[in-house]
Amino acid sequence: MSESSKILVVDDEAQIRKLLRISLQAHGFQVSEAETGEDGIVQISTIRPDLVVLDLGLPDIEGIEVLRRVREWSQVPVIVLTARDQEEDKIEALNIGADDYVTKPFGMGELMARIRVALRHISKTTEEPILSLGPLVIDVSRRIVELNGEKVKLTPTEYELLKVLATNAGRVITHRALFEQVWGDKFYESDSQPVRVHIGNLRKKIEMDPTRPHLILTEPGVGYRFIPQGD
Template sequence: MSRVLAVDDDRQLLRALRITLRAAGHDVVTAEDGRSALRAAAENHPDVVVLDLGLPDLDGTEVLAGLRPWFPGPVLVLSARSDSRDKVDALDAGADDYVTKPFDMGELLARLRALQRRGTPEPEEPVVRTEHFTVDLAAQQVRVDGGVVRLTPTEWGLFSELVRAPGRLVGQRHLLQAVWGPAYEKETNYLRVYMAQLRRKLEPDPANPRYLRTEPGMGYRFTP
């Protein structure tokens, strides 16, 4: 049995979620606003969070920002916002899935099962090896042919964000906020400049990157 934290300011929907999730065998904790959700998460240690974006005190993306530094489990967003920009923002902020209201409870349960099958992430491997270089996350070092490649703090910050998410698309906004801070979330030119520098230092053929891939208009992907 997993513990689900359900967060929504619609009391009728929250009651329906509680009944449905309990019937499916989950232990359920509920919250009606963002601050209560963060307290409930800290106190109850849920396995998964079901989160509405339109909360009365905090936006759901702000709740995600409060959860993600320490909560490793999946977050499924429920929202009446159907615009693709809202979905991208939520996924960039740390959501794992997005369901638009109104929704079918059977679909919600299926999506929760899928998220839980992925499991809680294992503790990150401190050393990541590729054919051309080795990354020691604990020592914050990259080695090519046995020698240490000097990366600036900003280059390391950007590179390590990608290495910690192997194979996954990491959004531009997430990278900008993580490396430069919230005030820089639109400065995509920073990413282009620093990715070019990383490729020159690490890629066997910087003009045709093998490890540091660009997903145009969306973000970047590390493919070990």
């Protein structure tokens, strides 16, 4: 992550933009602003930001539509800002390709943590042969998982779930995204019960206390987030 990373804030509220500009500049980021979705799309294509903070409630076109159009030609990291009653929009944004979300009202500490994770994620290679995540080590090429130096026996499904979560460490992965990446094109059941069951079994094998997980955290109503020990 570069200290001079460029961040575009797309939000129609002047006070929010000012708050973000001052705070982000204080952390060494270059900040650009857009108050409409259309302007945001134009700026993404022209200034090529390293990350976008996108409000879902914009005056001209919905933030969801902005994200959908941008994802047709760009994989720039996008963190969406949502209101507390926008859970369905939040899930849809993540499924379309948002990297993370922050719920209004939010603390700058939380947003900065999300930004650092998103920027760190794109700076890594997309397919690391070995993932070292604190006491947990995943040898991707050999499909071997070790916890504190000892091999962990996982079912193929448990391994695939862990791989998806670990390679996206720090990011929210929705139930639907997990299902589609692990089970492929099979029919997705909206109750997400298969994902929940296998996550529960996986936690029993890699968490010190499965009832109080520290590695695989639940994002209520949305999905899961993998947090390497020490993050």
